[in-house]
Amino acid sequence: MSVPAAVLPSVPVRILGIDTSCDDTGVGIVELLPDGRVNLLANRVWSQTVHARYGGVMPELASREHVERIDEVMGDALREAGLTVTDIGAVAATSGPGLVGALLVGLMYGKGLAQALNVPFHAAHHLEGHIFAAASEAELRAPFLALVVSGGHTHLFDVPRDGEYVLVGATLDDAAGEAFDKIARLSGLGYPGGPAISEAATRGNPDAVPFKEPLQGQKTFNFSFSGLKTAALLAHRGGAAPEDLAASFQRAAVNVLVKTTTRAAHAHGRRTVVVSGGVAANTALREAFRATDLNVVFPGRGLNTDNGAMIALAGAAAIRAGRPASPLDGGATAYAPLANA
Ligand SMILES: Nc1ncnc2c1ncn2[C@@H]1O[C@H](COP(=O)(O)OP(=O)(O)OP(=O)(O)O)[C@@H](O)[C@H]1O
Numbered sequence: 001m002s003v004p005a006a007v008l009p010s011v012p013v014r015i016l017g018i019d020t021s022c023d024d025t026g027v028g029i030v031e032l033l034p035d036g037r038v039n040l041l042a043n044r045v046w047s048q049t050v051h052a053r054y055g056g057v058m059p060e061l062a063s064r065e066h067v068e069r070i071d072e073v074m075g076d077a078l079r080e081a082g083l084t085v086t087d088i089g090a091v092a093a094t095s096g097p098g099l100v101g102a103l104l105v106g107l108m109y110g111k112g113l114a115q116a117l118n119v120p121f122h123a124a125h126h127l128e129g130h131i132f133a134a135a136s137e138a139e140l141r142a143p144f145l146a147l148v149v150s151g152g153h154t155h156l157f158d159v160p161r162d163g164e165y166v167l168v169g170a171t172l173d174d175a176a177g178e179a180f181d182k183i184a185r186l187s188g189l190g191y192p193g194g195p196a197i198s199e200a201a202t203r204g205n206p207d208a209v210p211f212k213e214p215l216q217g218q219k220t221f222n223f224s225f226s227g228l229k230t231a232a233l234l235a236h237r238g239g240a241a242p243e244d245l246a247a248s249f250q251r252a253a254v255n256v257l258v259k260t261t262t263r264a265a266h267a268h269g270r271r272t273v274v275v276s277g278g279v280a281a282n283t284a285l286r287e288a289f290r291a292t293d294l295n296v297v298f299p300g301r302g303l304n305t306d307n308g309a310m311i312a313l314a315g316a317a318a319i320r321a322g323r324p325a326s327p328l329d330g331g332a333t334a335y336a337p338l339a340n341a
Pocket residue numbers: 022126130149150151152153176177178180181192193194195198277278279280281282283304305306
């Protein structure tokens with residue numbers, strides 16, 4: 001496969017990124033410099049609250065709320081960056097995966113903006129965005145390994161060359177974030193479950209509930225979280241205190257994520273590992289990864305869960321790698337695997 005030459009701009013280019021893949025309206029702005037470095041200029045997210053009463057995201061309501069909020073969020077992002085819209089030199093927006101109706105709002109808005117400004121448009125993959133969120137903290141150049149651990153994914157990718165993704169392992173059932181959310185709900189700790197479990201765990205005993213770490217001893221690099229969920233339900237019914245359940249579950253989940261990722265990094269000869277997605281905000285997970293022999297890069301503050309800055313960072317990486325602009329007639333896709341091998 002031929003690799004396009006790196007294309008660096010002769011003057012700084014401000015890239016505006018949009019993510020409306022689920023229930024967050026995110027707009028971020030980054031600046032790609034002629035030397036290839038990238039600065040984060042703004043990151044604004046409107047997190048929809050309308051879904052709370054339903055206990056899950058209502059797709060149609062999400063789309064409508066994106067339509068209502070996106071102008072305001074973009075205005076806030078431009079103000080935060082100290083820019084006006086005509087300073088924008090490229091636009092990136094998530095085209096998938098996600099809720100199609102929700103994706104379409106940001107995608108059409110982004111295309112319209114690019115066309116009105118007469119600047120290139122880049123359709124971005126949501127998971128590439130999660131991975132490149134870590135480019136806010138360190139220059140991210142292949143080769144590296146990436147663990148995306150979020151509400152919908154627990155996926156390990158090897159990135160041998162810029163823009164090339166090889167799926168190395170994935171969850172066989174629930175995503176890690178989903179397990180955090182469901183266990184928090186069953187033990188009455190509230191929503192979103194990740195931060196609630198993380199907080200409760202500081203007051204609990206991690207030895208109180210014996211969780212078996214799933215799929216350890218395997219030769220592959222897959223994950224499984226549904227067994228932990230069932231074990232948590234049984235422990236809850238058996239009277240385990242929510243704090244103890246939180247501490248014990250979190251330790252098991254963190255151990256599994258760190259051990260499998262470390263094994264995969266060693267097997268693929270990668271020293272740099274990106275850990276991103278909502279669960280990457282977890283303090284215990286970060287500490288455990290930092291204690292490994294790997295060079296682990298996490299997204300900066302506010303860039304773990306869905307946001308527009310990560311899409312702008314993915315856009316910057318695409319421009320730097322010499323990828324051509326996307327056509328303006330491309331659609332949104334609910335299912336879009338990132339791995340191209
Ligand atoms: N401190 C934390 N510890 C553990 N999990 C966390 C923490 N903060 C957030 N999470 C989890 O992160 C998830 C949300 O992350 P994110 O927004 O990246 O996922 P998503 O966009 O819903 O899923 P996907 O990107 O896979 O479509 C939730 O499951 C939430 O509980």
